[in-house]
Amino acid sequence: MTFESNLARLEQVVSQLETDRLDLNASLRLFEEGIELLRLASGELNEAETRVKELVERADGVLELRDFSG
Numbered sequence: 001m002t003f004e005s006n007l008a009r010l011e012q013v014v015s016q017l018e019t020d021r022l023d024l025n026a027s028l029r030l031f032e033e034g035i036e037l038l039r040l041a042s043g044e045l046n047e048a049e050t051r052v053k054e055l056v057e058r059a060d061g062v063l064e065l066r067d068f069s070g
Contacts, residue, residue: 003044010037 001009013034017027 001040003041006037006041006044010034010041013037 013030016022017030017034022030
């Protein structure tokens with residue numbers, strides 16, 4: 001699944017937990033699914049952050065590629 005589809009499903013899970021009257025087992029299953037989706041999405045964001053680079057022009061006009069730092 002893609003990051004976007006994981007995020008969309010996570011939003012559905014949260015909505016169900018907030019609005020549906022679920023029994024305890026159904027709530028726990030959804031909660032576990034939500035935690036797994038959150039873990040996957042967080043991992044993808046961390047991977048993306050390590051790949052993001054920013055191009056910076058130094059004072060002497062030379063372009064330098066360096067890691068993005070938040």
